[in-house]
Amino acid sequence: MTRFIALWCMGFSLFLSAGATANAFKVDALTTDLENPWGMAFLPDGRILVTEKSGYLLTLSAKGERQSRSLAKLPNIFTASQGGLLDIALAPDFAQSNQLFLSYACGDINANSTCLASATFNNGELNDVQSLFHAKPDRRGAAHYGGRIALLPDNTLLLTLGDGFDYREQAQNKANHLGKIVRLTLTGDVPTDNPLVNEAGTAAEIFTYGHRNVQGIVYDEVSGNIYSHEHGPKGGDELNLLQAGNNYGWPVATFGIDYTGARVSPFTTFAGMQAPLHVWTPSIAPAGMTLYRGELFPEWQGNIFVSALAGKALHRLALQDNQVIKEEVLLQERDTRIRDVRTGPDGAIYLLTDGARGQLLRLTPHS
Template sequence: MKQRCSLGLCAALLSVSALAADSYQLDTIASDLHYPWALAPLADGSFLVTERTGQLKKLSASGETLFSIQPALPELYVAAQGGLLDMLLLPDFAASGRLLLSYSCGTQAANSTCLASATLRADQLADIQPLFQAKPLRRGAAHYGGRMVLLPDNTVLLTLGDGFDYREQAQNKANHLGKIVRLQLDGAAPTNNPFVNEPATAPEIYTLGHRNVQGIVFDSLNQQVYSHEHGPRGGDELNLLRAGSNYGWPVATQGIDYTGARISPYTEFSGMTNPLYVWTPSIAPSGMALYQHQRYPQWQGNVFITALAGKRLHRLELVEGQVVAEHIMLAELDSRLRDVRSGPDGAVYVLTDSAQGKLLRVTPP
């Protein structure tokens, strides 16, 4: 099986197609969002949306803003790529209103990725409790990660970036930079994490060797976790996650530095896990959704990925954990796309990334 490929190298191995706009139906639900970052479609047809600038909004099924909250998150730091990031609705959310929020915290000189729990009651966010802060603190305002997914055992995977200027730390198991961590709902490290008994190692680490992971999903049918991450110039990756695995950054990469310099002579390295799929040139993957709904069987099991620099929605067909076809959608919008989620109605919902961000609904024609 081909383990590493780019759009150019894989042309003979899989189908890559650009879908015409008439091959799907596109509807605009809302068009007045301010740099939206994460989306949660609710069972009643409404939506929760985070805006990177610090707002949590609820929209009606028709896109009307029902309320807008500025959560009192401890030391929320809004700058460049930082701010209010992802949200994760806990299994009892419908009854309890419990959710998790990831965000950047601190100051320009010393900041990090933080996680907090809260309770949504009517149009208020209460009981905000800090749960976790990635260590060490760093300068700048880039590469926070921040995406979350809930596993069947009620632990949470939280993605963390390498801080941009600290890429070598992605291989240092003493800290959280360039890692994916696994946490209990109270923020503690589970006792069965892969490195929990290893000396001088952060016990929360689940996987390491990442650059900036901004998409993660759990495949409930196959009990697998997929993530994607930003490469530098080239080398964006789709990965199948295994506890304790090292995904190579910056030792092994198909990307080069923004200056054009070579980051590493290695595209793969012994003991490090190769990605399932690589995009070169970069698409800048952001959100990610795994479609597991019966309404549109032609999408069943497909992975949807939004792209920022690439300004596309990528639909990947997977067979036995391998990408066999890629379909390019929404190119006609020429818009940066931030997040994608599958709704309870079977539609796919997409957020655009701008000061006048949109919530879009995508369905087959």
Template sequence: MSLSRTLLFTLALSLPLVALAASSLPSSLPPSGPKVQILTEGLEYPWSLSFLPSGGFLLTERSGQLVTLGSDGQVLQKLDVNLPEFYAAAQGGLLEVLLADNFAQSGRLFLSYVCGTANANSVCLASASWQDNQLTDVKKIFRATPDRRGAAHYGGRMVQLPDQSLVLTLGDGFDYREQAQNKANHLGKIVRLQQDGSVPADNPLVGQAAVAAEIFTLGHRNVQGIVYDVATGSLWSHEHGPKGGDELNLLQAGVNYGWPVATTGIDYTGARISPFTRFTGMAEPVYQWSPSIAPAGMTLYRGEAFPQYQGNIFITALAGKALHRLVLDGDKVVEEEKLLTELDSRLRDVRTGPDGLIYILTDGPAGKLLRLTPQ
């Protein structure tokens, strides 16, 4: 059995259906909580953060810049990324940067971004090589179909699985929410791809007629957080609900997560989206938020700097302006704590660093890179 097939089989069995020098910020947290430091200021709508093996960071700015930071947070370079058919507007633009697992040897990375025009755009995925602080060999390897109008609900988060395949989240396009149940396209789906953009032979819907073979899961609204836990083999995601109904989900290959048939959220007009909060054959969320917190980034902590946080999920919230810490007992959330509320800031991304510290990007035209350290 291939590693890829073994991973899907394991998931199917184990998961239920259901720049400045650092300076401290004021904190109202108890002494046992983390200390907040500013590493970098003046970032333009930062969206995604990654860690360079030699130290320092690569991050994306939604307008199309790939930013290199030193280990102290100093901005070393802002590179305008020349991506095929790049389109930036509203929620669209340059989204995730993901370094391949063998990046230290290969220099390979992946960029999710919005491509097309105002009247016909979608999410694209590109691969590239990072050499001497420059992008080379940039290739578009996947474009989600169909194109849509508008500039909202793209998803765009990525994770690499142990079999080296890539999982990419795709939003429902806001005005196209019913398409999240249509297996013939990519709207409101999470897809799984090989590193050249091709379809893994063991994807759950491969071989079905009139079905997009890239689909890994379906029935999503706007997934902006996904993480693979190497300790348990679990694949977690969260997604924006409308007015309420934000969800935390455990992903299982081929499963339908309900949107918009089953949701606890209501429309922004106050109208009911669906009469169902649950529906036969569709997985229920592990956890949900109403009113909406607008979840953005996510990390599952497996570092050593914060032993009290081992195995906890951290989620950044935009509308909620907080860092949410979720304590797990198996596949259940047993406790939630809101951190960093004193910052009164929209929080975009959160990552566990190779040093075991927690790093956060704030959202906005003057975004910051923050670092959480033990007291």
């Protein structure tokens, strides 16, 4: 129990001042007129694709200059509140196939969910759109879709999902996809080696379960580790190290409380459920994540960067033996919600700020 109390306290004790490495980098605003941007991907030629929650896909030059903006035209897309066009990821053979993957909210206010589609990208437009996956069951409302995509080296992908907000108990129900992370082939099928594929009455796509709203996931090519983070309720945001088939506790075990102040659960840990690596209380509302393996910032090798909405900052986490040993809060002085963070092919760190006048920012070392 002492270890878990210590984990909870990390949310307070590991914060360092933003000034600790404030002189280590400079921030350039490459684009300043994005409409609620959500995700981004880097094309082989250095251009950048950016999704906007309203359903538009933007193509930017490597310098952030707008080249095109087109409606994604995804089947049955639902744009309301937290719903809309979400993440984007390039297929491993994109240079040959031009194929990419998009996650989005689908349905209507009375029956909606998270969907995954593939498409080919040509001259700023999406073509050959194919529906690959529709999380079940549909639900009412317009919150907690998850939606982040991570590609794995075995030609499968992970798609994060939310609990639908009003359906949190379903995160423990292995018969459906609410509050789960699913693993799919690149054609949307179920991999034969999924951890629960042979368990009767279980959704075969499940990779992990017991999640609330997972909006960050990364695969580390060096260690082979998969990390995710998720929104807690009021407090209790989590960073997790994923292991196939594991239960991550929500809502049975949580460090957060309900928005009303009521207790969600008396347990912060529970037998058979995986404890988080790190907890944020009060909530920072983590929204994007990258694990740095670039060359521009050698001192940040292997660090995890988490973008925060409510926290209006970028969090740098240093890990050792899969434990968070240091946390630094960056960019607080900008006082802006940060939706996504990625490592660019040039080794720079790229950020999307949230809102109707969202920006694409680039962090590079001072020369």
